[in-house]
Amino acid sequence: MTAPDYDLFDLGALALQSGAVLPDAKLAYKTYGTLSPAKDNVIVFPCAYNGLIAENEARIGNGSPLDPERYFIIVFGLFGNGQSSSPSNTPAPFDGPRFPRVTITDNVRAQHRLVTELFGIERVQLVTGFSMGAIQSFHWGALFPAMVERIAPFCGAARCSRHNYVFLASLKATLSADGLFRGGDYVEKPIEGLKAFGRIYAGWAFSQAFYREEVDLKVMGFASTDDFLERFWDTLFQERDPNDLLAMLWSWQHADISANELYNGDFPAALAAIEARATVMPSATDLYFPVADNEAEVARMRNARCVPIPSIWGHVAGNAGANPADTAFVNARIAELLAS
Incomplete structure (x- = not known):
């Protein structure tokens, strides 16, 4: 068998928001670039729904704002993506449909453990992501407001709407x-x-x-x-x-930055708690993460702007490489944010 092109971080017995414990939990990740001596060049780039770690590489490289010559970029796989602990790779009694319910908060707190315990990182320059990666970006900003300098969610939201x-x-x-x-x-x-x-x-x-x-x-x-x-x-x-x-679909459906003991369901308070400078990029024609939802979120945030991607490609406007003009638009906004 070919060795996987990513690493696994051992989380041990992972206590979940549901009250369940996932034994021997694993978080899949891959790093790009070199961590600076001051540990001040970190970008967190979580995967989207159904996304594998390698699929994020389309937005990483020389000429991209996510440049491994300058930044230390960490890509995370969602629980359920088949790389991190998932129904397909977890032994009984948590295999298949018995895999416990995992929230986005559970995902992001596991990612935070890796960032702090494995690398000793205290500040993150940017958290960015597409779709469910965008949802995770919002969660990073709300769960760890003093740690995150900037967020750039694109084609996503701070919670799953009823229509979604x-x-x-x-x-x-x-x-x-x-x-x-x-x-x-x-x-x-x-x-x-x-x-x-x-x-x-x-x-x-x-x-x-x-x-x-x-x-x-x-x-x-x-x-x-x-x-x-x-x-x-x-x-x-x-x-x-x-x-x-x-499993990933359930996590998406129940995504909400306020659904935790920090905010107790107070969504406006969770948005207001985000300290990061934020550029939020909905696609102008996204059918399940519409511009209006992001505009309402940005209005509650301290230092944020909503910049729609002027595209007819719908949600796929955020998928790097699908439409070159959309990819360039998102990259330019991320570059502006990193320069701010």
Whole structure:
């Protein structure tokens, strides 16, 4: 077997917000660049939903604001992504559908342990991320306000909205409806459920304008709408473990920076507690992280601005490399923030 291109941090018996304890918990991570002697060049860059650590590398490199020649960049895999502790790699009795519920707060507190215990870091220059990575960026700012200098969440939010929750519930329902799924104790992978999972995403991840302008045909090179669905969306999730997808989905649905003992559900107070200078970047056409939600959040934050990505690519505007103009826009705003 090929050795994994990332490291694992041993968390031991990890106590979760739910009250459950995940024994022998592991947090997957990878670092890029060199930690400065003063430990003052740190960027935290957590993964998105369904994201593997290597997928964040599209935004790391010379010429990018996330430059490993200048910064020490730490990328984290979510619990449930198949690299960190997940339903697919955890032994009984917490395997498969028995994997405990893990919150975004649980994820970020585990990441904080690694940053402080393994590297002795006390200040973080920037936390940034796309989608669920953006959600984690907000959590870093709220949970550790004195530690985080800047946050740059893009195509994400400080909590899962009710509308977003409904979208995610439809994904769970369609995957669970495949008869092969068997409540998560499947013997044969529920491929039809995973195809349907992708087809629901197809109507949410890109905007109406994306389809109206036929970007999938004229830019991405697909022959027709059905060709796009069959060759792009039907295959997208087939290699992933269904229980992993549902574990991360639950974390996303219950994301809320105020859902902890620090803020006791007081969302405005949690936003006001963020000390970091923040540039929040929604996509102008995102269907599940709309601009209005970020504008309402920024209005409650101390030192933040909302700068929408002027894109018709919907949520995918935040996916590095999908549309070069969107990637350049996000990178430019991150560079401005780091220079501030």
